[in-house]
Amino acid sequence: MxxxxxxxxxxxxxxxxxxxxxxxxxxxxxxxxxxxxxxxxxxxxxxxxxxxxxxxxxxxxxxxxxxHSFQIGHNKFSDLTGKELAVFLGTTSPPSPKLHKSMTVLPKRQTRLPTTLNYRNSFCLPPIKAQGSCGSCWAFTAITPLEFDRCRKKRSFSVLSEQQLVDCDTNSTNYGCNGGWYVTAWSHLTTVNGSASEFLYPYKGSKGKCKYCPECKSMVGARVSSYGYIQSKNATAMQLALQEYGPLATAITVVGSFYYYTVGVYDDEACDNLPVNHGVVVVGYGRYNDIIDYWVVRNTWGENWGDQGYINIQRGVNKCSIETYPAFVVSY
Structure with missing residues (x-):
C-alpha cells in the first residue's frame, strides 16, 4: 500500500x-x-x-x-530503491582512532608538488572493474593500489583477486559482500603470503568458500611489504603520497547525487560530516578552470558510471570525508 x-x-x-x-x-x-x-x-x-x-x-x-560545479544524469541506478542502491557500497566502520593514529605515516620524500598528477591512463592501472551488487568495494580499494605498486616495480602488469578477500578475509572488520576495510585487508594479505592472480581466482560477486593456497607459489600475484595511513585531513600529505606511493585507498560518504554523477567537480554539501560508507581509490589531482581543486577518484561501478568509471571530487576541504582515511600499500 x-x-x-x-x-x-x-x-x-x-x-x-x-x-x-x-x-x-x-x-x-x-x-x-x-x-x-x-x-x-x-x-x-x-x-x-x-x-x-x-x-x-x-x-x-x-x-x-x-x-553547480557538477552535472548528474541517468544510469543503471535511476530506477532502484534506496535499499537496492545501498548494496553497491561496502565499507564498515574504520578501526579504532588509537589504531588509526598509531599507523599514521607521512611521505619520506618532500619534493615540490606538480600542479597536476594523474595516473588514470597509466599502464599500471587495469580497466575499471565492477563490484556488482556485492558490498565488496573495500576489497577493490585494497587491491588496486597493490596492483599498481607491483606493476611499477616489476614493470609488468598482473591483475589481482578481489574475490580472494571476499571469500577468505575474516578479520574483525571484513565481512565479504557485507562490507569491510581496506587496511585490514592488507593486514590479512600479509598473513597469507600474498594476493592471488585474478586469472586463478576470478571475481564472482558473492561470498564463497576460500580457495586460496598460500603454499602455491604459482597462485601468488603480489605480496604486501608494508602499508599505513597518510596524515588525516591533510591534502598536501596526500598529494606527496600520490607521488611517492602511487594511487591511495580511501573511504568516502556516498549520498544520493553521487550515484548519478556525470561530469564536473563533485562538491555536494549533503555528504559532509556523515559516516563513511564506500571505498574508492584516489589516482590523481588537478584544478578545474583555475577555480576549484579536485581529486581524481576511481570507483568500482563499471565504465558506464560517471566519467568512464571516474569522478572528480573537491580537494582540500575533506569533501565527503575523502581526506580522513587515506592509506598506502607497498608491494614486494
Whole structure:
C-alpha cells in the first residue's frame, strides 16, 4: 500500500510538471537493459520502477538547471530503491582512532608538488572493474593500489583477486559482500603470503568458500611489504603520497547525487560530516578552470558510471570525508 501511494503521488507530480513522457522511460529501459515483465505481476513492478525513474528524472533536471560545479544524469541506478542502491557500497566502520593514529605515516620524500598528477591512463592501472551488487568495494580499494605498486616495480602488469578477500578475509572488520576495510585487508594479505592472480581466482560477486593456497607459489600475484595511513585531513600529505606511493585507498560518504554523477567537480554539501560508507581509490589531482581543486577518484561501478568509471571530487576541504582515511600499500 505504501509503495502504491508513493507511485500515485509521483504520477500526480509528473502530470503537473509535464514530465511523464513514456518515450523517455522506454528509451531508458532500452539503454540500460531493463525489462519488467508485466504478465508476472500485473504491471506492479513496471509501475513502481517507472515512478522511481521519473522522480529521479525530475531531480536530475532540477539539479542541472542550477548553478553547480557538477552535472548528474541517468544510469543503471535511476530506477532502484534506496535499499537496492545501498548494496553497491561496502565499507564498515574504520578501526579504532588509537589504531588509526598509531599507523599514521607521512611521505619520506618532500619534493615540490606538480600542479597536476594523474595516473588514470597509466599502464599500471587495469580497466575499471565492477563490484556488482556485492558490498565488496573495500576489497577493490585494497587491491588496486597493490596492483599498481607491483606493476611499477616489476614493470609488468598482473591483475589481482578481489574475490580472494571476499571469500577468505575474516578479520574483525571484513565481512565479504557485507562490507569491510581496506587496511585490514592488507593486514590479512600479509598473513597469507600474498594476493592471488585474478586469472586463478576470478571475481564472482558473492561470498564463497576460500580457495586460496598460500603454499602455491604459482597462485601468488603480489605480496604486501608494508602499508599505513597518510596524515588525516591533510591534502598536501596526500598529494606527496600520490607521488611517492602511487594511487591511495580511501573511504568516502556516498549520498544520493553521487550515484548519478556525470561530469564536473563533485562538491555536494549533503555528504559532509556523515559516516563513511564506500571505498574508492584516489589516482590523481588537478584544478578545474583555475577555480576549484579536485581529486581524481576511481570507483568500482563499471565504465558506464560517471566519467568512464571516474569522478572528480573537491580537494582540500575533506569533501565527503575523502581526506580522513587515506592509506598506502607497498608491494614486494
Amino acid at each position: 505504501k509503495l502504491l501511494l508513493v507511485f500515485l503521488a509521483s504520477l500526480f507530480v509528473l502530470g503537473i510538471n509535464g514530465q511523464g513522457d513514456d518515450s523517455r522511460w522506454k528509451e531508458y529501459k532500452r539503454l540500460n537493459g531493463k525489462n519488467y515483465n508485466e504478465k508476472l505481476d500485473g504491471g506492479k513492478q513496471e509501475n513502481l520502477r517507472k515512478a522511481i525513474f521519473f522522480q529521479r528524472d525530475a531531480n536530475i533536471r532540477k539539479h542541472n538547471s542550477g548553478n
